[in-house]
Amino acid sequence: MNNCRWIYTTSAVIILLFMAISHVFAEVTVDPMGIAAAIEIDDSLTVEMTLANSGEDDVAFSIGFDLIVDEENRRGGPRRDDLGDVLETYEVGDGLWYGLGWDGDRMWGVNDGNSRFVAMDMDGEVEDITRLPFNHPMGLSWDGDAFWTTSYTTRLIYHIDVEGEIIETINPNGTPTGITFDGENLWWVRYEGGSTIRQISTEGEHLRTLDLPDNMQQSWLSVTWADEHRDGHLWVFWHHGALYRLNVEENQAEIIDEFEWNLPNNFGVEHDGENLWYSTRQGVWTVLDDGILEFHMLEFDPAEGVIPGEDSETVEMLVQSVDVEAGVYNMQISIELSEPEEERDDLEQSLIQISAVITVDGDTHDLAGAVSDAADDQAVEGATIELDRFLITRFSDGEGGYSFTDLPPGDYQVSFSAPDYLPASEEVTIDEEDVELDVALLHSEFTPSQAEFEVALEPDLSYTFDFEVENGGNGPLTYSAT
Numbered sequence: 001m002n003n004c005r006w007i008y009t010t011s012a013v014i015i016l017l018f019m020a021i022s023h024v025f026a027e028v029t030v031d032p033m034g035i036a037a038a039i040e041i042d043d044s045l046t047v048e049m050t051l052a053n054s055g056e057d058d059v060a061f062s063i064g065f066d067l068i069v070d071e072e073n074r075r076g077g078p079r080r081d082d083l084g085d086v087l088e089t090y091e092v093g094d095g096l097w098y099g100l101g102w103d104g105d106r107m108w109g110v111n112d113g114n115s116r117f118v119a120m121d122m123d124g125e126v127e128d129i130t131r132l133p134f135n136h137p138m139g140l141s142w143d144g145d146a147f148w149t150t151s152y153t154t155r156l157i158y159h160i161d162v163e164g165e166i167i168e169t170i171n172p173n174g175t176p177t178g179i180t181f182d183g184e185n186l187w188w189v190r191y192e193g194g195s196t197i198r199q200i201s202t203e204g205e206h207l208r209t210l211d212l213p214d215n216m217q218q219s220w221l222s223v224t225w226a227d228e229h230r231d232g233h234l235w236v237f238w239h240h241g242a243l244y245r246l247n248v249e250e251n252q253a254e255i256i257d258e259f260e261w262n263l264p265n266n267f268g269v270e271h272d273g274e275n276l277w278y279s280t281r282q283g284v285w286t287v288l289d290d291g292i293l294e295f296h297m298l299e300f301d302p303a304e305g306v307i308p309g310e311d312s313e314t315v316e317m318l319v320q321s322v323d324v325e326a327g328v329y330n331m332q333i334s335i336e337l338s339e340p341e342e343e344r345d346d347l348e349q350s351l352i353q354i355s356a357v358i359t360v361d362g363d364t365h366d367l368a369g370a371v372s373d374a375a376d377d378q379a380v381e382g383a384t385i386e387l388d389r390f391l392i393t394r395f396s397d398g399e400g401g402y403s404f405t406d407l408p409p410g411d412y413q414v415s416f417s418a419p420d421y422l423p424a425s426e427e428v429t430i431d432e433e434d435v436e437l438d439v440a441l442l443h444s445e446f447t448p449s450q451a452e453f454e455v456a457l458e459p460d461l462s463y464t465f466d467f468e469v470e471n472g473g474n475g476p477l478t479y480s481a482t
Contacts, residue, residue: 027055028307028337034354034392035333038364038406039321047317051335053307060340062304063315065356067295068330083291084243084259087275090124090285097279098222099140099178100270101147103162107270107277107285110137110149117164120285130164139179139189139222140268143202148186150176157188157204170204178222178269180234187223187234195221197236197253210253216244222278226271229292232256237269237278243288257291297321297329298356306340319358326361328408330390355390359408366434368403371396371416374440380418383441388413416441 031050039045053059096113106119108129115132136152146161157170157179174190181187185207190196195216199207222237232247232254245257265281276288299318307313335352371383379400386393387404389412394402396418409430414437417423421441428435 028053028059028061028352030335030352030354033394034356034390035317036355036357036359036364036390036392036404036406036408037319038359038362039319041324041326041361042322044318044320044322047319049315049317050312051307051315052312053309056309058309058340059307060305060338061307061313062336063300063333064303065298065331065333067297068332082289083257085289086286087289088287090120091283092118092120092126092279092285093283095281095283096267097283097285098138098267099149100268100277100279100285101140101142102270102272102277103142107272108140108142108147109268109279109285110140112136112138112152112267129162132160132164133166134158138177140270141179141181141186141224143181148179148181150179150188152177157186170200172198172200172204174198177220180223180225182225182233183227187225189221189223191220197221197223197234208251210246210248211251212253213255216253220267222267222269224269224271224276226290228273228295229290235269235271235276235290237266239265239267241266243269243276259291297324297358298331298333317356319356321358321360324360327359328362329358329360331356331358332391353391355392357390357392357408359406362408363432364406364408365430365432366403366405367407367412367414367428367430367437368401368434369437369439370400371402371418372400372438372440373421374442377440380421380441383416383418383421386415388415
């Protein structure tokens with residue numbers, strides 16, 4: 001039993017209440033909360049996820065994933081293709097396409113000779129959009145809503161919509177010959193007898209200048225950003241026939257890949273999420289193998305949709321291990337939530353993130369056990385069990401049981417929590433066999449001698465009162481009064 005004393009000096013009426021803190025849960029939940037699975041090379045499997053909407057209003061969702069790169073712990077990776085292989089060509093004509101830009105559906109181009117602005121679908125059908133209101137456009141990059149391009153003659157960077165109308169301009173203080181958008185900022189090529197590559201914000205603020213290798217300080221460089229290529233995002237294309245992929249985490253650019261061929265007068269470069277594109281002086285748009293097999297281990301059906309109020313939606317996740325090496329792949333699945341037609345301010349949770357841990361052609365084991373009350377050995381239902389290494393959560397059933405299947409070997413910190421119980425944590429090592437881990441939870445019981453105090457004080461007066469706190473549980477008690 002603890003003795004407590006409070007001293008107040010105030011002119012207000014004081015009401016002291018002891019309250020339990022409750023958790024607020026999002027109206028959309030996902031089951032299971034995280035996935036671990038094992039698969040052989042060149043195989044596939046399907047996992048079902050249920051998105052449940054406990055609210056009255058419809059909720060829109062979209063699902064994507066990212067590979068968590070951890071070179072120390074993750075073994076394996078995508079196999080490589082053959083860099084430089086020509087995969088497809090499109091006869092667009094008119095030559096001098098100094099900028100290509102991919103919007104997710106069509107490839108767009110700007111023509112340095114006549115300022116044409118066109119879009120081409122994957123059947124090769126070209127739609128003339130307009131002629132841009134400035135000469136010698138060079139470079140083209142899509143930012144999700146509009147394009148960025150430059151002009152060699154006006155020495156400006158332009159933000160244009162899909163009709164070719166100018167939204168805004170930036171004066172970069174130099175002659176630009178190429179540009180790309182990295183999801184947040186812009187990279188542009190500055191040509192003054194030789195080329196440098198600079199990063200600026202979309203408001204025009206200079207951020208940094210890359211220190212390029214000597215063999216890359218050429219004229220007429222084109223650039224594109226490939227977000228999928230995590231060890232080197234920036235591709236640089238020299239119009240005399242050289243292609244480089246750079247790691248630009250530091251100001252000293254590091255060449256990751258390079259390819260050269262004797263085909264002068266090639267212009268523009270773009271990445272469509274799978275392959276590279278460039279244009280010849282004869283107006284042939286060419287699809288080039290980027291040398292990397294992009295990582296597409298997971299597919300979701302549907303990848304987006306609407307969950308009706310007080311209803312659920314089943315999503316099938318297809319796992320494919322084609323063209324990947326053996327190893328453990330830790331992926332973070334992101335489920336974005338919004339109102340079907342516009343953002344909702346009342347959503348309690350707008351993003352759900354869980355792990356998908358896929359072991360390809362490797363050993364896995366299960367972790368299972370039961371959660372009970374340490375006082376009477378009764379099962380604890382609804383306890384939350386979490387892993388420290390992955391975003392995978394399980395909940396104990398009516399008999400206190402839980403299980404994690406197909407976990408890769410390693411050391412794990414397993415956390416247990418439940419309403420009215422003290423949290424617990426255990427360390428386990430998964431190595432050559434399944435692991436059984438039972439946990440008995442302690443609880444504390446907060447009992448104050450008085451549940452409420454009400455005191456009215458005049459200005460500049462103080463009041464002291466004592467009360468007692470008793471812990472009727474079998475675990476330590478931590479408390480606060482508000």
